[in-house]
Amino acid sequence: MTEAAQATGAVALADRHHLDAIPLSSPAANRGLLEVFRRRYVLRLLVKREVQGRYEGSFLGFLWSYINPLSQFFIYWFFMGQLLSRGRFENYPVHMFAGLIIVHFFTETFGAGTRSLVGNKGLIAKMSVPREMFPVATMLVSLWHVAPQILILVGVCLLEGWRPDVVGMLAMVAAILIAMILGTGLALLFSTANVFFRDFGSFVSIMNNYIRFGVPMLYPFSTIANGLPQWAVHLYLCNPVSIAVILFQRAFWLGTTKDPVKQAAATLPDHLAMWTIIGIAISAVVLLIAQRVFLKYENKVPERL
């Protein structure tokens, strides 16, 4: 082939792809999370693969996303509900299951998200793909697994006389939003850390165990409100996961009680709307900081995998 022919080829290609209009740019340019949503198609494929891949090689497969929370539910229900506080708290199983759904969603996002960069090293080490994609994809996969659990909860609640209300539905959306934002932020932060020191993966597992007890899931919020000084209660409520759990209980459990107004006053915190806004704000700040840290260190990620 002659050089002239090749030069013609290059002109034709430049015309066809409008290369004149494309500026020279850095192939590694990173616009952070925005880039993830610009490349929705890749995200969709990754989510699809994760949905299939999370229980890879297991016989029961997708069923594990029911078995895990249900088994936890029965353990907690038996020990906490039946043995320790028998009948003292109205509709304890619903109260706990509502909290469990949010906690399970959050810990799955946090845990699986933390492992997501290391788990996708084959792709990350060789291809230019926005690396935020992987923690975000794990969050969406966890979200996908939450849907059937909510269906179960709604079924139980309907049997208990619950009817949907507008404020309750808003509370549900806010709860999921908080868990999504905070979970993604922490997953971003810890997935990067996990690349440099695998210790962080183990650390996150421990954190996830503590989270179950640090939110009003196994016990009602009133236990905290009545048992701790005011400043400690406020500190407790600054944990966005606590807020999300309380919001979910507001959305589902409250409607199953005999006297919701009285129960709300007795068990839920005052100024729940304000605390919701604070919870969303704290989650958003965590996400922003996480994105900053991620951008700073992700450059070293491919070589350290």
Added chain:
Amino acid sequence: MGTSIKVDHATKVFTKRYHKTFKQMTVAKMRKQKISDTFNAVDDVTFEIQQGESVGLMGLNGSGKSTLLKLINGTMRPDEGSVLTRGRIAGLIATGAGFHPQLTGRENVYLNAAILGMNEKETARKFDEIVDFADIGDFLDTPVGNYSSGMYSRLGFAVAVHVDSDIFLADEVLAVGDKPFKRKCMEKMEEVKASGVTLVYVSHAAASVARMCERVIVLEKGKLGFDGAALDGIRYVKYDDELPVDGKTDESALANDDAMLGADI
């Protein structure tokens, strides 16, 4: 015609050894060793490639060729200097595609194509062509983790070469394929090259470099050792004994298949 790749004083620093555990760190501290030990895998490299040029990238093992390609395709960012490119980049780096071992060949084709910038329709349209080219038989629905290394690289090459790219990076693509496939690859790359795509071709097989490229860049321990005409570059790295005797790069070289295809083995 415009610049396609512009590498400007690019440097990439790697760490040779990490003292990873707490124990290792304290021991290293006490012995007053360095905690980490860095070196420049790509060291102050500057060059420019025009759209449609095909450039051979040569150098000994560990000289930084794959690292330089990773800077060009955006997997890594230079620690100093800059790397700029124009248009869509496709290719294979370090003998093999970025595949997910647990996904089947089919799923990997879609994921890989998506990451390289193709949308669903485009992939679906080219899917049969890709599978035909890779020619891996019934293994399309087997996880690629169970592929032979030849099959793995065939599928990777097939996807990369069917992306309508502006820049094509080929890092030792011929290293593991069998002979018929190597020949098919060469023909396909010539086609790609003729269509005006910028080609960066890494190979230790001098004859194939001589055939594919007009220009050669040689890396020596990360530094730019040579940048100029292909045959001079091949002589520079002392691979010229592999060239067909007359040193020609036209059809007569085709006859000398072994020098060109075999040398990669």
